[in-house]
Amino acid sequence: MADGTVHLDGNCLAGPLSEILAVEPTTAWWRCPECTRSGPLAGLHVYGPEPGLTVRCPGCSYIALRLVREGEHIWLTVGGGSGAFRFSTA
């Protein structure tokens, strides 16, 4: 992750998501429900790593995914709403 405030892209999610997904995720296709822009996860804009990773639509900033590491847990929220899945990696 970058130390500054500029965003990265979904390529950097390959490692973190490998802890909870069995399939390589950066080529996954996503269509924004807000602005309908579509493309690979690799092209989404990634902010963080504090307080976690926030993954946004490059067109309208709609939140596609949030990923937070807390010790041996990883919290995954799909979309911008509430209701995170807590994965135990230990």
Place this chain on the structure above:
Amino acid sequence: MPWRRVRLVERRSQTPSARSLVFAAPGWPGHLPGQHVDVRLTADDGYRAVRSYSLAAPADDESIELGVQTVPGGEVSPYLADDLPLGADVEVRGPLGNWFVWRTEQPEPVLLVAGGSGVVPLAAMIRAHHRTQSRSTFQLLYSVRTPDDVWYRDHLADGDPRHDVRIVYTREGPPAGARAPGRVGRSDLDGPASRLQPASPAYVCGPTGFVEAVGDLLTDMGRDPATIRTERFG
């Protein structure tokens, strides 16, 4: 995907602030040009830091080469670049990423556009292509601030007739330079783009602002957005 311990066996300067690091990685499963690894450092007090670095070379005999640009004030890069002792271990996870890759079966001519340290994964692609019998051509447009900031001069001057490398300078160029220093613009991309096929991929890598500006230029020029693959280094 497991974390593996790999041992630093070689450090080479590329620029005053950039290094090539070669690690012995027994059992390395191989990788595709363009992929990266995550490097994890653990301090004595248990504090961990993880950063991504691109693989700079095609898959080789149980060793991996990374390109590390020192970020001023960075937590990890200054240490990796200059302080990690030869013979010391770090943990790596990878290879990672199936999007920003070039595969040897791809037949089309390729455009690579690098900004600064963004040249690292593109150099892996050039070096991999060099080993093949492919007839496809590779064009690299490489943007740096000054001549001191060019990485991999040897690999980029490989004498391969299929490889065309143009270096453009944004702040200060060589004394007899034909192009005035400045950011990459349409005029730098028009020539290379004219030598591509419609399905040709363009790989753009470097700082976020650079990647987005170049991506916009390419789509404005009519390149199909689906053929443009980007990797932002922040």
